[in-house]
Amino acid sequence: MFANTNTSADVTGYNTGEVAVKRGSGTTKIRKGQTEEEFQEQKKQFWATGPSVSKTDILAELMSDLSLSKNEGSALLLNKMEKIDREKVFYYLNRLYYDRQYDVCLQKIDYLEKNMNIPPDFNLALKKNRSVAHVLRDLQDLRDRCQSHLP
Numbered sequence: 001m002f003a004n005t006n007t008s009a010d011v012t013g014y015n016t017g018e019v020a021v022k023r024g025s026g027t028t029k030i031r032k033g034q035t036e037e038e039f040q041e042q043k044k045q046f047w048a049t050g051p052s053v054s055k056t057d058i059l060a061e062l063m064s065d066l067s068l069s070k071n072e073g074s075a076l077l078l079n080k081m082e083k084i085d086r087e088k089v090f091y092y093l094n095r096l097y098y099d100r101q102y103d104v105c106l107q108k109i110d111y112l113e114k115n116m117n118i119p120p121d122f123n124l125a126l127k128k129n130r131s132v133a134h135v136l137r138d139l140q141d142l143r144d145r146c147q148s149h150l151p
Helices: 038-047 056-064 083-098 102-116 127-149
Strands: 004-013 019-024 027-031
Touching: 083 102, 083 127, 102 127
Parallel strands: none
Antiparallel strands: 004 019, 019 027
């Protein structure tokens, strides 16, 4: 699965569920466990609600805010999103790219960049602003790839 992980694991606490995992680099990491009460609560919740089902149109629902209409009431702020949601947006944009919908992809990128609301004196070199710099770099990379395919 992963090249740098070792599959051997030692149980450090029976009741806490903590596991010591030796990495490929030789260091040991203690993974946080789950207590029996937490496990039973999680199991009860599963039996009450059932498994979570991923719908096939989940990306379309997520990107409904990017409808490119002039609806300014619901601006999607990519730099304020959680990482998982942000990755879904990038997955959707890359899917547009690989489906050869370059013009639509560029329109979505323009919409996202316009609504990021980054102040002009924003320092991207700071460590705390690294995620915003990463988002901007990914958007620019995707923009360049789309523009290279348009006449």
